[in-house]
Amino acid sequence: MNFKEIIDNVVADGAAYCDIRKEHWNKTALTLKDGVPEMIVQGEEEGAMVRVLYDNGWGCVGTNDIDNLEKVAERAFKMAKKSSEYKRSETDLADIQINRDKVKMSMKEDFREISAEQKLSYLKELESLLDRDFVRSTDLRYRDFLVDKEIITSEGTHIQLQIPRILTYLIITGKSDTIQRASEGYGGTGGYEITEKTFDKAEIVLDRLETLLGASTPPSGRMPLIMDPHLAGVFSHEAFGHAAESDLVASDNSCLKGKLGQKVASDIVTIKDDPTMDGYGSFPYDDEGTKSRVRYLVKDGILNDFILDRENAWKLDMEPNGGARAEDFRVKPLVRMSNTIMEPGEMKFEELLDEVSGKGVYARSSGGGQVSPAQGTFQFNAQEAYLIEDGEIIRPLRDVSFNGFTLETLQNITGITDELETGIGHCGKGQTATVSDGAGHVLISEVMVGGRE
Numbered sequence: 001m002n003f004k005e006i007i008d009n010v011v012a013d014g015a016a017y018c019d020i021r022k023e024h025w026n027k028t029a030l031t032l033k034d035g036v037p038e039m040i041v042q043g044e045e046e047g048a049m050v051r052v053l054y055d056n057g058w059g060c061v062g063t064n065d066i067d068n069l070e071k072v073a074e075r076a077f078k079m080a081k082k083s084s085e086y087k088r089s090e091t092d093l094a095d096i097q098i099n100r101d102k103v104k105m106s107m108k109e110d111f112r113e114i115s116a117e118q119k120l121s122y123l124k125e126l127e128s129l130l131d132r133d134f135v136r137s138t139d140l141r142y143r144d145f146l147v148d149k150e151i152i153t154s155e156g157t158h159i160q161l162q163i164p165r166i167l168t169y170l171i172i173t174g175k176s177d178t179i180q181r182a183s184e185g186y187g188g189t190g191g192y193e194i195t196e197k198t199f200d201k202a203e204i205v206l207d208r209l210e211t212l213l214g215a216s217t218p219p220s221g222r223m224p225l226i227m228d229p230h231l232a233g234v235f236s237h238e239a240f241g242h243a244a245e246s247d248l249v250a251s252d253n254s255c256l257k258g259k260l261g262q263k264v265a266s267d268i269v270t271i272k273d274d275p276t277m278d279g280y281g282s283f284p285y286d287d288e289g290t291k292s293r294v295r296y297l298v299k300d301g302i303l304n305d306f307i308l309d310r311e312n313a314w315k316l317d318m319e320p321n322g323g324a325r326a327e328d329f330r331v332k333p334l335v336r337m338s339n340t341i342m343e344p345g346e347m348k349f350e351e352l353l354d355e356v357s358g359k360g361v362y363a364r365s366s367g368g369g370q371v372s373p374a375q376g377t378f379q380f381n382a383q384e385a386y387l388i389e390d391g392e393i394i395r396p397l398r399d400v401s402f403n404g405f406t407l408e409t410l411q412n413i414t415g416i417t418d419e420l421e422t423g424i425g426h427c428g429k430g431q432t433a434t435v436s437d438g439a440g441h442v443l444i445s446e447v448m449v450g451g452r453e
């Protein structure tokens, strides 16, 4: 029985909707720690997920037993019937255009044709660039993964996709009176050609670590803060983007609920989430077969859109915009971001500095943190930072952290430079999603700065 027949059977038995997402993965993961290969994982796997909607109840079953998908579909159907008995509220899927398409995202150099040994010697070459006396340890990670996907729905959508992704991560540590750590990653949607651009990152982490080793602890209190493009990108994703995910909005777990059309940021702020641009989070169709498109979440300070899958679009009476992504065939799609960008402004970096009177902080690159989309609060650590006094960069700082209310902070953005730099990330929400984010340098006129706990 082919996939279409399996789906047709489930619908003939009374299901409102059914889809099958079949995936074939090809993955490589290498780790080189202090020059020694610590892990090499290379392999292929295949599996599928069947989703069935029956009388407001969902049944979702993931399997790698794709030869018996008919039985898997029966299980999903039973589960949907069971969950319909417990379901307290109505649910449905907002309509989308029926799509039939086949898209292979381009790979100039196919990483499946490069041996693990060659990939290892690429990491070795990167490691040789990190050989300085202040570097105590190195940890280099290489990952590539290519997925061939097929998404078939009971409505007639049939999408075939091939998406290749690749990334390299560099982490180095050193010690002065305390241990300091610097990291940088580079990657994208594409082939082995992307690794070429990682070599520039070696110099960046070395400079950062050396700076941190000579840095002092930061001042604390409310003050102006300039975020570099990487940190401003992470801020856009973490502090704002998660709150714009429609599942959080629909379940009353977002500070943006009920604020569409309202002013949520200063006039110079425009934030988009764009799976169609080149980036680590790009895809032509989401995992429900919805064609991806750019979502302008904030336009000139006004909340304009959410990231929407079909079910939450139905709940919010909005249009699905390609926001459903699943980590792999084992799990059902969730509402996820892609490439989240705060659009460039008109200022130059020196002009942002000139705006800082008295003490301020120039914070570079993200060192982690936490956010609460429901409460609209954030706390971020900068990997690298500098003290600013009356428009001059004075000295390096370490362990810098800043926190606040997202919406208040977005209103306090008073300058954005005319450049755009992007970074990559893995977003966690129960499942991992490949994402990128970016921005220019961004001046927050006032935010709470303190040392890291």
Ligand SMILES: [Zn+2]
Binding pocket: 237, 238, 242, 426, 427, 428
């Ligand atoms: Zn995230």
